[in-house]
Amino acid sequence: MAETPGGDRVRIDVRGTVQGVGFRPFVHRLATELGVGGDVRNAGGHVVIRAAGGRVADFVAGLTAAAPPQARVTGIDVTALTDRVALGPGFRVAASVEGRGGEVPPDLATCPACVRELFDPADRRYRYPFLTCTACGPRATILGRLPYDRPRTAMHTFPLCAACAAEYQNPADRRFHAEPIACPTCGPRLSWTPDVHGEGALAAACAVLAGGGIVAVKGLGGYQLVCDAADESAVRRLRRVKDRPAKPLAVLARSLGDVRNLSEVDDRAAAVLASAAAPIVLLPRRPGAPLAEGIAPGLAEIGVFLPTTPLHHLLLAELRRPLVVTSGNRAGGPMVVDDAEAQAILGPVTDGVLGHDRPIWSRSDDSVVRTRHGRTTTIRRARGYAPAPLPLPFAAPEPLLALGAQLKHTCALACDGMAHLGPHTGDLEDARTLAAFERTAADLARWLDAEPAWCAHDLHPGYLSTQHARRWPAGRRIGVQHHHAHVAATAAEHGVSTPFVGVALDGLGLGDDGTLWGGEVLLADYREFRRFARFATAPLPGGAAAVRHPARMALGYLYGAESFGASVPEHLAGTLLSRVDGQELAVVRTMIARELNCPRASSAGRLFDAVSALLGLCDDNSYEGEAAVRLETAAMRYDARKALEWELHERDGLWVYDPVPTLRDALQSAANAPAGEVAARFHRTIAEVVVTLAVKAADAAGTDVVCLGGGVFQNALLTANVVDGLTTAGLRPLVAERVPMNDGGISYGQAAIACARMNGR
Incomplete structure (x- = not known):
């Protein structure tokens, strides 16, 4: 930050997330309090202030010390103004000007002040689904371009009524220069059918949901499919509509107290749930929680979040029950944002479409995070976080x-x-x-x-x-x-400036040698890397088919694992083999023997799939990563004090982890122990392998920094074990938090x- 130049007339250029977060109204209030004259305006993606007065230095200091909660000031440049620059009396918000660059503000969940108004019968915005202020509401999803002003947003077609215009122009009002400002007189309105709008539309949607139906609801960044989270038949039907047989569904709860009835919530999770980003948070499901079993079948966690818009608040207040709220799409397509498309695609498979006439200009799904082991990690970065820069x-x-x-x-x-x-x-x-x-x-x-x-x-x-x-x-x-x-994503997030060890545990990615990788230890900086260690390879029978069917991946390890000694005895896998169709088994064995459509991969993700199938937890993935999730869920019930057998070998200048001894020990142990106990020991094994290889790599590279990356590290149990092991070994492990570890x-x-x-x- 530049120092304030001599004199009491300055130009201040403020960079960062300073548009759409109430920054200009804040600047106006601060200037008025300090008796500073001049003006403030949006210029491109920045804010430019011209200030004059005896307390300019205090004013500049206050721009960062007292900025609004959602503002993020990354730089301030202060230059002197010449006497030729005329400043009017007092302080004002001036018209915006074009310019380049800047930061686009993410959408913000409805703030407490607006929630109070929403349910205050004396307020003119009582039960209005689109109330907002400078602290909350749509931002990126309605923005055309910077600077962030109403004419450049999807609200430009809603001229302000006299009452809203007065608030917009009043420096003492919290809606002073709130660009999405609206009210029932001048703003958007709900629709159910061409003839049913407003309160009637809301009532119709609530009646359908209360009766066990499914409604497509237009949210901030796209349409959502909604049903009663406790209604088993409604949840089953929703899964059929989305062609989503088992992937977990998110649950929307009215309050933090309601979330506590559904899941276990610590202080960190509570703060994230109640934040302006309001992401879906993965939390341990509370036994006996009043939810359909089909919400997250077979899993110990559920995804829960709090209302993000006034409309969601109204739905929950009327229905007084948790709701499933999931992306409005079908068969893997993107979230629907267009009204006509919603009627055409979602209308026929739901019991009604609760829409409105505020356009969505930019698609944004709900963000997903996990709060475990003292850290918050991002699994899906979208509404509330994107497109904020890093x-x-x-x-x-x-x-x-x-x-x-x-x-x-x-x-x-x-x-x-x-x-x-x-x-x-x-x-x-x-x-x-x-x-x-x-x-x-x-x-x-x-x-x-x-x-x-x-x-x-x-x-x-x-x-x-x-x-x-x-x-x-x-x-x-x-x-x-x-x-x-x-691994570079993790390093960049944490500001690493020296070479580092990168551990990438992933599903599949093309290596620079043209083969498929996925269990890698790299010596890296931002420009280059060298492969130091890897997991042993196994064939993927049928290529993508092996990803969809973990049982096939298990067969790949049984009959085609990279050889460092004896293979896994076939009789140990008898339970798995009894579940595989005889004809398919013969075909797969032939494919592996003849190397027909069986690309080899050093994939950690596929190894987790294989173990999940061998332990009888998941033979077929109905969604990406299901087998690994079920393996982690089973392992979480046990405290493994002893790893399975494992070996390291040197081959072609690389250290190689051989999983065959691990698989053999896992199958032998499974004959006398619960699958979950063996799964827990497998997690401990992989953690020991990773720590051992990382220590070797760190010694070779002369660094103590280890950056973890790849979708396998979304496994909270594995990540905690690896981080603990690396820390005990005297290394500095880094885990991505603001950026997903997955792809x-x-x-x-x-x-x-x-x-x-x-x-x-």
């Missing part, structure tokens, strides 16, 4: 778009020293999700007024994101290895690596 270790000389990977897709736009992360898109598996990704990339470029001159992409040629890279000239594309991006963090890692290479560092 710092990069090296500034981008020119704007660069990091295209992400394939699953749990995100993209990121690197400008100057920041990476602006778009919200979760979904899995890039078809034209619908590809179009959603392209829309998000266009949103980022428009918001920041920055056309990407470069792109960073994954090495896998089959990813739709990699194919998208062909839009740039060959000399403007930077290929980034998948697992290098994983949702790949784009951030790609941006960090690409910017380092562009800078020649």
Whole structure:
């Protein structure tokens, strides 16, 4: 921050998240309190203040010390104003001007003051589903471009009535320059049918939900499917509608007290639930919680969150019961945001559509986090967090778009020293999700007024994101290895500035040798890496089929694991083999023997799948990662004090973990112990392996920093064991918290690596 120059007339340029968070009204109040004259305006994505008076120094200091809770000031430049610059009497909010750059504010959950008004019969916005103020409401999802002013938002078609205009212009009102301001007279309204609006629409939707039906509700960043969370038949029907047989469903609760009735909530979780981001938080399910078993079948955790909009508050107040609230989409497509599309796609499979006439300009699903072992980790980064930027270790000389990977897709736009992360898109598996990704990339470029001159992409040629890279000239594309991006994302988030050890435990990613990787220890910096250790390989019978069917992956390890000695005796896996169709078993064995459509992978994720199947926990994934989740759930019930057998070998200059002794011991132990106990010992085993390899790598690299990355580290039990082991070994383990450890963090890692290479560092 620059020091205040001599004199009492200055220009102050404020950077950071300073638009859409009540910053200009705050500046106006601060100036008035201190007797400072001048003006404040949005300029592009920044705020520019011209100030004059005897207490300018106090004024500048107060800009950071007393800023609004959701503001984030990253820089202040103060320069002297010449006498030729005329400032009027008093202090005012001046008209915005165009400019480049800035930070786009995320959407904010309804604040306590607005909730009080919502349920106050004496308030003119009583029960109005779209009330908002400078502290809450839609931001990124209604923004066209910066600067953040009403004419540049989806609210531009709703002219302010006299009462709202008076509040908007009143410096003493908390809606002073609140851009989405509205009321029943001048703002959006609910709709149920062409003839049913407002309170009638809300009542109709509540009646359907109370009767066990399903309603498509237009939320902040897209349509959501809603039903009674305690109604087993409604939940089963919702699963059929979404073609989602077992993947957990999120539950919306009215208050923190209601959340406590459903789950175990510590202080950290309570703070995250009640934050302005209001994410879905994964919490241990309370025994006897009044929820349908189908919410999260077979799992110990449930995803719970608090109301994010006035409409959600109203629904819960009327129904007085927890609700399932999940993304409004079908068959893996992106969340529906268009009203006509909602009627066409969601209308026929629900009992009604509760919409409204405020457009959604940018799609954003709900964020998901976990609070365990003293830390909060992000699993899905979207509403409430995205597109807030994160710092990069090296500034981008020119704007660069990091295209992400394939699953749990995100993209990121690197400008100057920041990476602006778009919200979760979904899995890039078809034209619908590809179009959603392209829309998000266009949103980022428009918001920041920055056309990407470069792109960073994954090495896998089959990813739709990699194919998208062909839009740039060959000399403007930077290929980034998948697992290098994983560990670089963790390093960048924590501001690591030296070489580090990267441990990437993942499903699948293409290595720089053209083979599939997934259990890797790397010696790395932001520009380069060297593979130091890996998990032994096993074939994936049928390729993607083995990912969908963990039982196949188990067969891959039984009949084709990389050899360092004796294989797993077939008789130990008799229980698994008895569940596999005889004809399929014969085909798979032939495929492995002849190496037909059986790509080999050093994947930690696939090893977890295989163990889950061998222990009888999950033969077929109905959603990505199900087998591993069930393995962790089983393990959480036991305190493993002894690992299974494991071995390390050296091959081709690398340390290699051989899982065959581990699998053999697991199957032998399972004959006399519960599957959960063996699962717990398996988790301990992998933690010991990782710690041992990381210690060797750290010694070779002369560093104590170990950055963990990859979707397997979403396993809280494994991560806690690894972190504890590394700490005991005298190393400094780092875990991503603000960026997902899964492929949702790949784009951030790609941006960090690409910017380092562009800078020649």
